[in-house]
Amino acid sequence: MTPLIQVDRLCIGYRNAHGERLHVLRDVSLAIHRGETIGVVGESGCGKSTLTLALMGFLRRGSEVISGTVRFDGYDLFNLDETALAKIRGGRIAVVPQNAGQSLTPSIRIGAQIAEAIRLHTSMPREAIFQRVTELLAHVRLPDPAALARRYPHQLSGGQQQRAAIAMALASEPEVLLLDEPTTGLDVTTQVALLALLADLQRQMGVAMVCISHDIGVIARLCRHIAVMYAGEVIEYGPTEAVLGQPQHPYTRGLLAAIPTIRASVIPRGIGGRPPVVRDGALGCAFAQRCDYADELCLSERPALASSRRENTLHMARCHHVARIVDLPAPSKAIRPAAAPNGERTQPLLEVLDVAVTYYRPGLVGEAARLLGAAVRPKPVVEGITFDVHTGETVALVGESGSGKSTVVRAIIGMNAPFAGQIRFRGAPLAGQADARPLDVRRRIQIVFQNPDASLNPRQQVGQILAQPLRLYFRLSPRACRERAAQLLEQVRLGADYLTRYPAQLSGGEKQRVAIARAFAADPDIVLCDEITSALDVSVQAAVLELLVELQRERGTAYVFIAHDLAVVRAVADRVVVMHLGRVCETGTVSEVYSPPHHPYTEALLAAAHDIHLDGSSAPDRAAAFSRAI
């Protein structure tokens, strides 16, 4: 049987400012049969999105097909006229874009948007279209479809928007559904529901699915086959259970070892280095520079995607040393030693006592209403927050988006509306606003933000960025600043040669290291980490987590670690505070919180997180393989 989509040795590249040709995709071959599910996994910059676009015959501006073809049902997509392409795109191949909230037109009602998709690809009479819209919305399990069709996108939650986007993609009854990071940015409980929906739809409709994601857990849950991409190449391909259970490529092994697990307090391992830029005629294995097993052969000769195993010819890897790699035991994982119990004896470093925060910023209208005597009593965003942090320990604040985690952090750092209750630092109460706190107290409490792109000034070199706290707190001379900054860079495993670089010249992980170095430049007692790894790839996340743990071991710094990912929290935290809707619902040590009995909400969170990893109903082997792998 001929495959529905056949990608054959596809190379896509672009020329940089110096006229060099760089490869985004290199010799990618994939076959997608009817009703099949394939997952494409890889870290940012590995060519996933370019591949997704190419599957629809799209190219990014400036890039070109160097060689190879993409055939859909026999048609060569890159040699097809626009009208023929338009019939295929959106009709026979539909895409569910990443971040549905942004891909739905904000000013058109949901129903009308879906109706338009139907009109475009079918010749249904008017009345039937409305019927079909409600049907589709019901199909993706949205409540009260008729009413929902009349809503605008912003009136839907993130998960509902994603469902509406799926309904729209299904409108033309496509043969292939492309899912671009279908669950990224959603809360874990929403993710689970959405994945269950997609799996059911796939089974009912027999539609082929290509799922692109950086999250192996999602792909394990959804796809029968998995393609691992690295530097524009498919470096490993095979049935999901086989790839996850017996990874043959060192990169896949590394990737699996980098995923934090929810089942033990294990520090995940990062992969050092960063992916190469692939130039024309590049020699050798793309992963060789970062590979522990690389030898002369790997540097000089590019391995082919081939199956090594005598019994399983469908499982292929692009590595010279497959035979050796596959028999190696799984990489060992360091169990993190539990922090010394110092709970009751010493005085806590930071105490948060019954804190409540209310955002109330009246506009002119609100002000007028208040003057006219209207009762404006805003509801607190967080309420009754109590926990403490001791020297050298890590306390994690966990919860879904909107649970008030960041509000608590902002209260501690003093960047909030005034809070009720008390926050004590080394026994003394902290002023509500940072401005009112002594400089020395400010120095001792530092923060690292979620998004390093926003937290580093794009117009300052790394050296200048690190010099700011040194100058402010220690009045160091410019020369001393530079020396100290170089030391700090060493400590975060970057070299002194980074001093003169601008943030735009750094990768996401490197930027976050600079942000961490800036926090540690103040020689703080406590560092607040606000979702600091959620914008990073897993291998980079693992490296940053490793770094945090090491820095803590060396310097005894306490962390307040804010995260939504329960596995990440388990990897680094000593104690956990679970937050839900602005309140604390459970507090305890890691082992207490992660083992039963649970608070009902913690239970739900943990179940959802487990579900991403392990699922009993639809794909037990695949999910179990993933679960074992990490």
Next chain:
Amino acid sequence: MNRLRDRLSEPSPGSVWRSLLRSRSGTIGIAVVLVHLVIALIAPAIIPHDPALQSAARAFQPPSLEHPFGTDQLGRDVFSRVLMGGQTALGVTLISSALAIIWGGTVGIALGLIGGRVDELMMRLVDALLAIPWLLFLLLVVSVLGKNNAVLIAVLTFFYGLPAIRIVRAGTLDFVARDFITAARVRGERTITIIRRELLPNVLDILLVEGAMQWSWMLLGFSSLSFLGFGVQPPTPDWGLMISDNTRTFSLYPWATFFPLIALSSLIIGINLAADALAKALGLDRAQGAPL
């Protein structure tokens, strides 16, 4: 995307110059502006005739070797007058546009940082002021205070600084919300340090481009003033004035209007080309939805 990354990866002043000169329109624009500036500076030394010398006998002579651009209705040499005619306009508008972005930039940054009610109130005030036709207002001021360059500069600076306030405030707001400013505040930096080290480097390019754009608008505005008789006073040569003096005879003796017109428009086009190329080189391309 790739071009964006290439550009972002080298934000040094040298690279801005390089990419400015790499674009053809930028090179042309800068060359035109430089030629005009040089001519304005050395004009008194190179003019062949006294630009104010009148001679009824020589009125409306067509271009010749003696008078390359011909003569006007008073028999004055158009070539000499065109060379001299940019001096006042260039001087006044250069000073005013520099002052305009300094005052607009200062207020814009301050409002963006202060925020809240002060900001809201001030911006409505700016909106109201922008609604005043500045030309009419200027005529009023000039008729009260008399015609002199200081008044002109003050009024031009004030009105042309208003759009700069809007733009710089918007740019500042964009950065004030970013975490690196929050980080600086939490760290305990003084406001002046935050402005100088964190904010200014980021809004400086907006200011530069805005200043260049304002300069070209101001030239047009200033020449309109002269055209209306409120700017440069005779017998000082000025393009706007020359155009105004000779429009009625344009169909008969086009050279007396044509050459000052070319001088003025080439300068404005040159500035615009340079400003656009500068914006692109700094990554503020308006076509890419940048804050201009």
